[in-house]
Amino acid sequence: MVGPVHAPTPDAHPPLVLLKDITKRFPGVVANDRVTFALHAGEIHALLGENGAGKTTLMNILYGLYRPDSGEIWVKGRRVDIRSPREAIQLGIGMVHQHFKLVLPHTVAENVALGLAGTPFWAPARAIGRKLRELSQRYGLPVDPDRRVWELSAGEQQRVEILKALIRGAEVLILDEPTSVLTPQEAQELFKVLARMKAEGHGIIFISHKLDEVLSVADRITVMRRGRVVGTVLAAETNKAELARMMVGREVVFRLRKGTCRPGEEALLVEDLHARNDRGLWALRGVTFRVCRGEILGIAGVAGNGQRELVEVLTGLRRAERGRIVLLGRDVTNRSPRLLSDLGCAHVPEERIRMGIVPALSVEENLVLKRHHRPPFCWRGLLRPKAVRAFAQKAVEDYAIMTPSLRTPAKLLSGGNIQRLILARELSGKPAVVIAAHPTYGLDVGATEQIRQLLLRQREEGAAVLLVSEDLEEILELADRIAVMFRGEIMGIVPAGEASLEEIGLMMAGERRLAVRSEGI
Amino acid sequence: MRRLGPLVFEPRLVPSRLAVLGVSLAAVLFALLLASAVFYGYGRNPWQAYAQIGRGLFGTWPSFSEVLRRAIPLILCGVGLTLAFRARFWNIGAEGQLLAGAVAATGVALFLPVPEGWRLPLMFLLGFLAGGVWAVIPALLRVKLAVNDVISTLMLNYVMAYIVEWLVHGPWKGPTMRGFAYTDAFPLSARLSYLPGTRVHWLTLVLGIAAALVVTGLLARTRLGYEVRVVGQSPEAARYAGINFTAVFALVMLLSGGLAGLAGVGEVAGIHWRLRSPGHISMGYGYTAIIVAWLARGSPLTAVLTALLFGLIFAAGDYMKTALGLPFQITGVFNGLVLFCLISFDLLMFWRVRLARKEEAWTGSTGSSAR
Known part of the structure; x- marks a missing residue:
């Protein structure tokens, strides 16, 4: 910690940013452990690691959101102390967060003008319109300054965020998981923009956990694991297997064992489903598909194209305005979540902490949620603690849930164990249909592998699985057929074996393929 | 950090x-x-004042019993509120629910032709139901029409207070009370007995402690209690699990308001022996019970203790009024x-x-x- 302080040797080109021996502790975890990281002008430096490896913490320190417990930050050869994002911006550091920080009802220009030094008090947005156009032309970032942000796609909103950083004079741009909201084609567009910025002498820090894109976009790659830097390698001199080994700390198998698909009878039929989102706008406009026993139907698509509403309607949490849902031959349109669950429809929800568990209740109590009202857990309105305990004990063992005890509040478990708990609860009742929304989002590689195996096992055991995910790799790996959603409609359903990434990308961007493969739903 | x-x-x-x-x-x-x-x-030295209050309250059994007497309605209302608060239903309406119980008890005591031995049990039963039904109204308003529970429960307090005012000035005004805004006095069969030498109507106290035990068991060991905790801790998870919000909130408020109603029965049958203006019957027990339940952190048994603490404050207030002239x-x-x-x-x-x-x-x- 308090070591001798060596100023970097004065050379002609000190790094744009140098983070030296940064340590940051949170209660119970060292998020960054003596991390050193350098970024030079004119390079794209990827920061690679699993969720929870400490990438975002490190960047939040650089952006002034957190303060390090120890360590030094140097910008352009000068020792600095960054106390707030404002100071970071003054130093020429810009950040595009994974979740955009835009004011949705405002126009693009208004968003860019917000908090920008030197804008006039009256009509601030008009004054910067010209500058905005100039910048967007220079870097190939087309946006209309007068459009309202809520009308823009995720890719366009990201451009606004990048422009916001550039207009503030950012020489260093931090991008936190920038491709997670983009179609493959949009991601390629982004990479072109980054290349142009690199040529102009900017330095770019590219945070990601996706190996392929890091290899294709970055010049250098720093891999982090559990708060430490494992190493920094040149992109040209490494490969996917090496990066994965560095990231996970062991060999990683890229192929899951997956038997051939033998679809059985139809378990879930969805016909012409219409529903509105929370703002009353149409989120589903005539969705039709079927899932049979023993197969996995993957729903791909960029976030916010109706996937959430689809899952909610299918599980009874949102009203269907039109169309019908048939579960095991029975019309269950707009029936209660409890009935659906009792009929054998399991739901692994997207918001696992807010919806999937009751954080303050114990592990054992969470394991019987949804079945607490039925024997053997409940008899004449009284709970049977022994039955609950016995069931929970077995579930914890079968699904390898790491918990200090059955009485531990569920909120104290790690993300992976919370997801195991949810899967244990949902899958142990031998469901006929499993609806899984983003089941591995934010989990480490080990938990991800295990959860994918569990879903495959459900398929093997004859359940119909509907897998909604924004992770295309996951869909390609697990699904037997792939449906792509765009603006509340299914653009097409293709067998996984025949699907090319490009074709799926086009459908994600709104190109309809239904006519071509008319074997249909 | x-x-x-x-x-x-x-x-x-x-x-x-x-x-x-x-x-x-x-x-x-x-x-x-x-x-x-x-x-x-x-112009008084606070330490001397506290010391004097302490001696005054803890000196003799009859003076200490005033703490118990004051604590009785607080225990019943407070236990009920812990239940509601566990479901995250903000019942600010114990005051009105208490008055509803008092009204029902008065009705039974004065106007219902029942055998003598049935009168008190019936007063408690109908008092419970009156408080409960009064409390179910805001529960249904919230589930069906998304009416804010804080506002509706609070407003219903005023409604019930005015109903009581109207009754004691109007239809129920006692002919023998020479123009005072009281009902007639209850018959002896509608009055609660005291612990010797005190005004502690022990039956209501026993009911309060029993209520604390029952609610504790309910929360820990029943399906309803489990659902109350799920709804209170995570409404999203409760929806996901298919828990029926209408049933949970209606039952919780029936119990919560019912217990406040019992407190109202105890006050009219134990202390006043008549219905009179709301400010005399309750003295803000229903509002103080909010603090009692808050301090108890959702534990009904702890609410008994915190109710005793506030019984002490009430009794001390009485003492300061008479002995210290505050x-x-x-x-x-x-x-x-x-x-x-x-x-x-x-x-x-x-x-x-x-x-x-x-x-x-x-x-x-x-x-x-x-x-």
Whole structure:
């Protein structure tokens, strides 16, 4: 910690940013452990690691959101102390967060003008319109300054965020998981923009956990694991297997064992489903598909194209305005979540902490949620603690849930164990249909592998699985057929074996393929 | 971890029982410290005043029994409110529910032709139902029409207070009361008996303690209790699990309001023996019970203890009024200060505060500061 302080040797080109021996502790975890990281002008430096490896913490320190417990930050050869994002911006550091920080009802220009030094008090947005156009032309970032942000796609909103950083004079741009909201084609567009910025002498820090894109976009790659830097390698001199080994700390198998698909009878039929989102706008406009026993139907698509509403309607949490849902031959349109669950429809929800568990209740109590009202857990309105305990004990063992005890509040478990708990609860009742929304989002590689195996096992055991995910790799790996959603409609359903990434990308961007493969739903 | 001046705040995910107890006690003591300013204002030495109150209250059994008497309605209302609060239903309406129970009891006592031996049990039964039904209204309003529970329960207090005013000035005004706004006195068969030498109507006290035990068991061991906890802790998860909100809130409020109704029965059948203006019957028990339940942190058994604490404050208020010549509003000042301190001290329960060590400087270890 308090070591001798060596100023970097004065050379002609000190790094744009140098983070030296940064340590940051949170209660119970060292998020960054003596991390050193350098970024030079004119390079794209990827920061690679699993969720929870400490990438975002490190960047939040650089952006002034957190303060390090120890360590030094140097910008352009000068020792600095960054106390707030404002100071970071003054130093020429810009950040595009994974979740955009835009004011949705405002126009693009208004968003860019917000908090920008030197804008006039009256009509601030008009004054910067010209500058905005100039910048967007220079870097190939087309946006209309007068459009309202809520009308823009995720890719366009990201451009606004990048422009916001550039207009503030950012020489260093931090991008936190920038491709997670983009179609493959949009991601390629982004990479072109980054290349142009690199040529102009900017330095770019590219945070990601996706190996392929890091290899294709970055010049250098720093891999982090559990708060430490494992190493920094040149992109040209490494490969996917090496990066994965560095990231996970062991060999990683890229192929899951997956038997051939033998679809059985139809378990879930969805016909012409219409529903509105929370703002009353149409989120589903005539969705039709079927899932049979023993197969996995993957729903791909960029976030916010109706996937959430689809899952909610299918599980009874949102009203269907039109169309019908048939579960095991029975019309269950707009029936209660409890009935659906009792009929054998399991739901692994997207918001696992807010919806999937009751954080303050114990592990054992969470394991019987949804079945607490039925024997053997409940008899004449009284709970049977022994039955609950016995069931929970077995579930914890079968699904390898790491918990200090059955009485531990569920909120104290790690993300992976919370997801195991949810899967244990949902899958142990031998469901006929499993609806899984983003089941591995934010989990480490080990938990991800295990959860994918569990879903495959459900398929093997004859359940119909509907897998909604924004992770295309996951869909390609697990699904037997792939449906792509765009603006509340299914653009097409293709067998996984025949699907090319490009074709799926086009459908994600709104190109309809239904006519071509008319074997249909 | 956060740093504020020389202090470091560390979050506590699950506050220990000791922390909860310590922080709550500290809050109450701090409130008493603040309240001493009131004594100064009246030109009295606060320590002498506290000492005098202590001697006055704990000196004899009859004077101490006043604490119990005052605690009875607080126990019943407070236990009911802990149940509602566990479901995150903000029942601010115990005052009105208590009055509803008092009205029902008066109706049975004065106007219902029933055998003598049936009168008291029937008063308690109908008092419970009246308070419960009055409380179910806001529950249904919230589930069906998304009406804010704080507002509806609070407003219904005024409605019930005016109903009582109307009854005692109008249709139920006692012909033998020579123009006072009272109903006639209850017959002997509608009056509760006291512990010897006191005004403690013990039957209601027993009901209160029994209620605390029953609600504790209900929360821990029944399907309804489980659903109450799920709804209260995570409404999203409750929806996901298909829990019926209407049933949970209606049942919770039936019980919560019903217990407040029992408190109202106890007051008219045990103390006043008649229905009179709402301010006389309740003295704000329903509002004080909110603090009782808050301080009990959702535990019905703890609510019995906190109700005793506030019974003490009420009794002390009576004593200050008569022995020290302070205005009766002093009880309200005390209650307010205690609630205020409790809410402010909550911060300490979820954040451990300690002095910063040297190396935990604002910045990195070498601490260059360029402010």
